Amino acid sequence: MSTETTRRAPAAGPSPLVSLGCLFIFLGIVFVTAAAGGSVTATSVGGWYGGLAKPFLTPAPWVFPVVWNFLYFMMAIAAWLVWRAAGSFDKAGFALSLFGIQLSLNLAWSIVFFGLKSPVLGVAVILVLDVAIAGTIWAFLHASRLAALLMLPYLAWTLFATYLTVAIALLNA
Structure with a gap:
């Protein structure tokens, strides 16, 4: 039998x-996770978080849900x-395992920072999250360049959130 007859058509x-x-x-997975984080955040954002000293460049409160919803949508597409x-x-x-890990760390940050009201522990979680997102982008790049590109704004925003978290921890120590 020739190799021409034994080759299979690419799988559909x-x-x-x-x-x-x-x-x-x-x-659904991404937005259920987002809703869980949002529900934890909502318990502290008006009271405890409102009373914290915040760094230069802290966005207006309405910016966070707008940006996060856009980022969560892009994460799911990626x-x-x-x-x-x-x-x-x-x-x-x-x-996708790395994606799940970083998504879990994203939720963990909300729980630690807002739920436990611990900016210092929040710093530890967000630093690990930064690395997990970078690793996810690297893994996504091997499968889909577009998927990796869709994750870059999320990494950029999370690095900005790292600045905010570290500054809040230092300002409120």
Whole structure:
């Protein structure tokens, strides 16, 4: 038998319906996590957080939910693109595991900073989060350049949030 007859056609990707379903799953996972973090944040943002000394460049309160919702949307799209590019959850497992870790750390930061009212512990969590996001971008780059690019604004905003967290910890020590 010749090699021409033994070659298989490339595997077809997921059907459009399956792909759309997975997109909504990624959006759901990300926005449920965001809602959990937001509910923790809401318990302290008006009282405890309002009374903290804040650094130069602290945005107006309305900026945070606008930016975060945009970033969460882009994060979900990025994860979906990695899944599609890999062709399966098995093949995207490493990159999506890193994505899950950084998403969990994102939630952990809200719990530690706002829930526990601990800027110092918040610094520790956000520094690990910064590294986890960078690692996720690196892993995403191997699967989808667009996915990696969609994560860059999230890294930039989180680095800005790192500045705010460190400054709040120092100003309120």
